Amino acid sequence: MHLKYESTLREPLVDGVKDYHQVTEDIISPIEGKPGKLWYVGFFISLALLGFGAFSVFWQIYFGVGVWNLNKTVGWGWDITNFVWWVGIGHAGTLISAILLLFRQGWRTGVNRAAEAMTIFAVMCAGQFPIIHMGRVWMAFFILPYPNTRGPVWVNFNSPLLWDVFAISTYFTVSLLFWYSGLLPDFASVRDRAKTKLRKLLYGVASFGWTGSTKHWQRHEALSLVLAGLATPLVLSVHTIVSFDFATSVIPGWHTTIFPPYFVAGAIFSGFAMVQTLLIITRKIVHLEEYITVGHMEAMNKVIVLTGSVVGCAYLTELFMAWYGANPYEFATFFKYRAAGPLGWSYYIMMTCNVVTPQVFWFRKMRRSVAVTFVMSIIVNIGMWFERFVIICTSLYRDYLPSSWSYYRPSWPEVGFYLGTFGLFFTCYFLFAKYFPVIALAEIKAILKTSGQNYKEKMEVYEEEPAEKFAHDVAHSH
Numbered sequence: 001m002h003l004k005y006e007s008t009l010r011e012p013l014v015d016g017v018k019d020y021h022q023v024t025e026d027i028i029s030p031i032e033g034k035p036g037k038l039w040y041v042g043f044f045i046s047l048a049l050l051g052f053g054a055f056s057v058f059w060q061i062y063f064g065v066g067v068w069n070l071n072k073t074v075g076w077g078w079d080i081t082n083f084v085w086w087v088g089i090g091h092a093g094t095l096i097s098a099i100l101l102l103f104r105q106g107w108r109t110g111v112n113r114a115a116e117a118m119t120i121f122a123v124m125c126a127g128q129f130p131i132i133h134m135g136r137v138w139m140a141f142f143i144l145p146y147p148n149t150r151g152p153v154w155v156n157f158n159s160p161l162l163w164d165v166f167a168i169s170t171y172f173t174v175s176l177l178f179w180y181s182g183l184l185p186d187f188a189s190v191r192d193r194a195k196t197k198l199r200k201l202l203y204g205v206a207s208f209g210w211t212g213s214t215k216h217w218q219r220h221e222a223l224s225l226v227l228a229g230l231a232t233p234l235v236l237s238v239h240t241i242v243s244f245d246f247a248t249s250v251i252p253g254w255h256t257t258i259f260p261p262y263f264v265a266g267a268i269f270s271g272f273a274m275v276q277t278l279l280i281i282t283r284k285i286v287h288l289e290e291y292i293t294v295g296h297m298e299a300m301n302k303v304i305v306l307t308g309s310v311v312g313c314a315y316l317t318e319l320f321m322a323w324y325g326a327n328p329y330e331f332a333t334f335f336k337y338r339a340a341g342p343l344g345w346s347y348y349i350m351m352t353c354n355v356v357t358p359q360v361f362w363f364r365k366m367r368r369s370v371a372v373t374f375v376m377s378i379i380v381n382i383g384m385w386f387e388r389f390v391i392i393c394t395s396l397y398r399d400y401l402p403s404s405w406s407y408y409r410p411s412w413p414e415v416g417f418y419l420g421t422f423g424l425f426f427t428c429y430f431l432f433a434k435y436f437p438v439i440a441l442a443e444i445k446a447i448l449k450t451s452g453q454n455y456k457e458k459m460e461v462y463e464e465e466p467a468e469k470f471a472h473d474v475a476h477s478h
Helices: 020-032 037-063 078-089 091-102 106-110 112-133 137-143 160-193 197-206 214-247 259-285 294-324 328-338 344-362 370-396 412-435 441-451 453-464 467-477
Strands: none
Touching: 020 160, 020 412, 020 441, 037 112, 037 412, 078 091, 078 112, 078 214, 078 259, 078 370, 078 412, 091 106, 091 112, 091 160, 091 214, 091 259, 106 112, 106 294, 106 441, 112 137, 112 160, 112 259, 112 412, 137 160, 160 197, 160 214, 160 441, 214 259, 259 294, 259 370, 259 412, 294 328, 294 344, 294 370, 328 344, 328 370, 344 370
16 A cells, blocks of 8 residues: 655655644735735835836826937837837746646745736736836727727737737736636635734625635636636747847847747846745745745746857857848848847947856756755846847848938836836735735645655655555554
């Protein structure tokens, strides 16, 4: 006789001696008490950035897009760079939640909740940029294809701007449903522990009357699988559509079929890096080191080194095709203006951060170092921002006519708007960490008896003993 347990060779996903009650205490107690000083410091810095961003947007809307340093050649600049960057960051949450759920990967349970929240907030930040970039923000409803009440005016389905509207709104809706449906059992746990009537009422409403019955769990699991099935193609399609913004144009450096897979790999790359940044800060401030373990970080670092290598391969493919294709304009874009022109410095920052530095994760010691992981997660996102900047600006600032050549640097309202989205992102994340369970409580309990440290150690002892004694112990334990 032998019970089915996970291999004892795999490291535990929950460290320490834990039972179900202890797991509940560890994950829910941080949202029941007052947050520490670090939380308040981070929250007020985020609010200050959000305020500066709101002022920058007001300034731009009041005076017009002319306050941005866009010129005759560079019609897309800082804002579309930031749009693509934020959409990319939103990819890791859905990937961790949906694809790893379908593949039954146990290690997702410690990190999926925060990653899903990150997706929601990143897509909220990204969605603002195309709307503000339109200039006349009050006309934004014209991009929505609602029935023909405007007479002959109808949206242009050939416009990449419209594709982005569909992609972002669908992605946001499915991600929000996936995130919120997973929160229902945890909200019920907070409701049942609530000390005040208001808290009990609010979490009761948020949990939709969850009772934990078998029927509720069956429906919950069925819904999770359906949403995971919907979200998985979205991971691939959303950034593919964003890449079509470029690939369907005829500008040298953009008109290429490698963009869809290259953008998807880059999005997962930057998204996992941002998850690492957030989780390392969260586990330290909320003291969740036993649930967000070094093993979780190592698994994510393996994904980072894989997708970083894919992105590096795409860069080299672009250079090769620019040379091999014998198109003088394509060759000039890559070799004269991108790698050697006035904006060449951004190309080398991109190459260093995205291709060279992630290779340290081939070494197990580096993959399992919290400090190295934290620094690398920031370096990767700097590199991925520069990748978007290089794609957009170094393809545009040199035109076919030398008389229209220009240099691009952002103005303060452009920088302010970008900093404001950071303010929005971190304000939302700090509020999430204060009022919501950062780790999926019900999912941690589900894997505790197969992947918890104390249960694994018991199984190791049993595996060394004769099968008869093991059967005897199991019989008497009932």
